[in-house]
Amino acid sequence: MIILKKIALLKAVISQERVANNIIGFIPTMGALHEGHLTLVKKALDKCNFVIVSIYVNPTQFNNQEDFKKYPITLEEDLLNLTRAGCHAVFLPDTDELYPDGIGNLVHYPLGFLETILEGEHRPGHFQGVSNVVDRLLQAVNPDYLFLGEKDAQQCKVIAKMLALTNQTIPLEIIPTMRASSGLALSSRNKRLSAIGLTKAAALYESLLFVKKNLIPGDNNKLIHEAKAQLIQAGFDSVDYLAIAKEADLSDAVIWDGKEAVYILGAAYMEGVRLIDNTLFVG
Ligand code: AMP
Numbered sequence: 001m002i003i004l005k006k007i008a009l010l011k012a013v014i015s016q017e018r019v020a021n022n023i024i025g026f027i028p029t030m031g032a033l034h035e036g037h038l039t040l041v042k043k044a045l046d047k048c049n050f051v052i053v054s055i056y057v058n059p060t061q062f063n064n065q066e067d068f069k070k071y072p073i074t075l076e077e078d079l080l081n082l083t084r085a086g087c088h089a090v091f092l093p094d095t096d097e098l099y100p101d102g103i104g105n106l107v108h109y110p111l112g113f114l115e116t117i118l119e120g121e122h123r124p125g126h127f128q129g130v131s132n133v134v135d136r137l138l139q140a141v142n143p144d145y146l147f148l149g150e151k152d153a154q155q156c157k158v159i160a161k162m163l164a165l166t167n168q169t170i171p172l173e174i175i176p177t178m179r180a181s182s183g184l185a186l187s188s189r190n191k192r193l194s195a196i197g198l199t200k201a202a203a204l205y206e207s208l209l210f211v212k213k214n215l216i217p218g219d220n221n222k223l224i225h226e227a228k229a230q231l232i233q234a235g236f237d238s239v240d241y242l243a244i245a246k247e248a249d250l251s252d253a254v255i256w257d258g259k260e261a262v263y264i265l266g267a268a269y270m271e272g273v274r275l276i277d278n279t280l281f282v283g
Contacts, residue, residue, distance in 0.1 A: 024048060150174050
């Protein structure tokens, strides 16, 4: 596996792969890799013959400095896992490389209401940071396919919008969420939970399934209220949101028409760690 730190060298390697007619698959990550990330690598290897993963904890997408400082870093293990998974290259840029004008000089993407709802409402600026880093990484890698996890469903929509806004036609491959046997979505942030916290955190997915099972055409506000109460009862410190949103554009669907496909999405704190998850209901 080739380890690349500089954009110039990365571009040279990618050019060579293009000359060899290889199909390039790209997976942006923030490291602290788990089976969810490695599933993205496997899916990329099924479709592409040159797979590159980036590892970069992007400062501009953290609205909370504590969260940024505490983000787990396990680089040696990550490199070992990527090598074992058959990944061809890893890109480890530093901040000067990705943000030559500094992290205070961001491009602004007109993302519309997508950046003010759900994650956007609770993490102001988050999706501008995500759009900036993914756009910059794509300029560097110029892949044939971009692989993303459905665990971050809103992020997938934001990236699709950013691509449309910047006239980029890279196809997105959205991979279903990998879960622990308890149902808990695998996440780098799970590494910050105690053994008890990990067990309790499975309640987040349970609450989403509870909403999914009991969804009714019409007003589901009472159901959401009940599911939030269950989360607190299960040991979550607080709930940022538990929502029903249209699959098509993530607009609010708590008043459900009984037909449209919807995501049920949640974000809640366990032991001070913010966890997110979602499940899709296709009526
Ligand atoms: P992150 O390192 O958290 O930024 O995630 C990098 C990519 O992996 C994103 O596209 C995530 O949506 C995806 N991902 C994270 N967790 C999972 C999971 N449990 N299952 C599938 N994909 C995931």
